[in-house]
Amino acid sequence: ETGVTQSPTHLIKTRGQQVTLRCSSQSGHNTVSWYQQALGQGPQFIFQYYREEENGRGNFPPRFSGLQFPNYSSELNVNALELDDSALYLCASSFEGWTPGYTFGSGTRLTVV
Amino acid sequence: AQSVTQPDIHITVSEGASLELRCNYSYGATPYLFWYVQSPGQGLQLLLKYFSGDTLVQGIKGFEAEFKRSQSSFNLRKPSVHWSDAAEYFCAVGVSGGGADGLTFGKGTHLIIQP
Numbered sequence: 001e002t003g004v005t006q007s008p009t010h011l012i013k014t015r016g017q018q019v020t021l022r023c024s025s026q027s028g029h030n031t032v033s034w035y036q037q038a039l040g041q042g043p044q045f046i047f048q049y050y051r052e053e054e055n056g057r058g059n060f061p062p063r064f065s066g067l068q069f070p071n072y073s074s075e076l077n078v079n080a081l082e083l084d085d086s087a088l089y090l091c092a093s094s095f096e097g098w099t100p101g102y103t104f105g106s107g108t109r110l111t112v113v
Numbered sequence: 114a115q116s117v118t119q120p121d122i123h124i125t126v127s128e129g130a131s132l133e134l135r136c137n138y139s140y141g142a143t144p145y146l147f148w149y150v151q152s153p154g155q156g157l158q159l160l161l162k163y164f165s166g167d168t169l170v171q172g173i174k175g176f177e178a179e180f181k182r183s184q185s186s187f188n189l190r191k192p193s194v195h196w197s198d199a200a201e202y203f204c205a206v207g208v209s210g211g212g213a214d215g216l217t218f219g220k221g222t223h224l225i226i227q228p
Contacts, residue, residue, distance in 0.1 A: 004156070033215055042117075042203050043157070045215030056213030090156055098207055098216055099164075101147065104156030 006091050006105035013112050018079045021110070023091030025072040026103045030095060032074040033102065034066060037088040049074060050097070078110075086112045115140040115208050119219035126194050127227045134189040134222050136204030145207040146187040147216065148178055152200045160202075163187060174198070199226045 005024040013019050025032050031050045035043035045058035049068035063079040072093070078085055088109050092102035116139040126132050138144060145164050149157040161172025168180040178189045187204060201223050205216040 035215075035218075040220070042205075042218030042220050043216075045217070048213055048215055050213075056215055058215055092157075097213070099145065101159040101162055102149075102157070102216075104149075104158070106154065106156045 004091055004093050004103050004105035006089075006108050008108060009106070010109045011111070013081050013110065015081055015083060015112055017081050018077065019081060019110060021076040021078075021089050021091075021108045023074045023076070023093075023105060025074065025091075025093035028095060029093035029103065030072055031093065031097055032068055032072065033092045033094070033098065034074070034076045035090040035092060036060075037090055037107070039087070043090055046076070048097075081112045083112050086110060115144060115206050115217050117204050117206050117217055117219035119202075119204055119222050121222045122220070123223045123225065125225040125227055128196055129193050132189075132191045132194045132198070132224070134202050134204075134224070136187045136189065136219060138185050138187065138204075138206045140185075140206060140208055142208075143182065146178075146180060147205040147207070148172065148176070148187075148189050149203045149205060149218075150174075150200045151203065151221075157203060160189070194224075194226055196226045196228070199224055 033048040034046040037043045048056035052068045065077045067075045088107040090107045091105045118137045147162045148160040151157045201221045205218045207216045
């Protein structure tokens with residue numbers, strides 16, 4: 001098992017800019033979910049991709065978007081960055097949804113200034 | 114909508130002592146319940162999960178959790194903690210099989226181990 005790999009590990013962006021975060025899923029997993037973890041908080045669900053389609057979304061605006069590729073790697077895109085977008089972004093892969101449990105990456109720390 | 118409460122923000126335990134971390138959920142039916150652990154600079158790791166059946170579930174690293182429907186609780190326990198258990202612990206709930214709605218996490222409990 002290769003685990004879940006996220007890149008970059010840290011990122012600093014300016015308010016109003018756009019950012020793309022990347023995730024390589026664990027081998028054999030067909031579902032990828034993205035979570036936002038603000039400082040001192042638990043992770044919050046952004047969205048889930050299953051077989052390259054978004055099939056679930058949390059309470060996040062449309063400027064948060066994503067992609068899942070045929071090899072099950074994934075991207076999270078955030079447009080028009082706001083200061084409150086500063087957080088740890090976690091990618092979690094799984095097989096057929098979260099029921100078996102997620103394998104999380106170590107996250108990307110995004111700072112918006 | 115479902116919610117998860119972890120009443121203790123910080124807990125300090127001496128090495129070798131027993132541990133119980135509290136988790137309460139709010140949902141009309143029996144949810145899917147999880148405990149995850151997050152070490153500094155790391156992602157979350159699944160400790161254990163409960164879906165149905167035996168209300169006492171065993172997990173990795175010597176952890177166990179007990180589901181109590183009457184109390185809407187899913188507390189995590191360990192009989193003897195080790196210094197390496199120092200971390201952030203998250204309880205999470207899911208309410209649909211397959212999981213298109215994602216998991217709802219509590220705010221976490223920070224576990225400190227005293228030598």
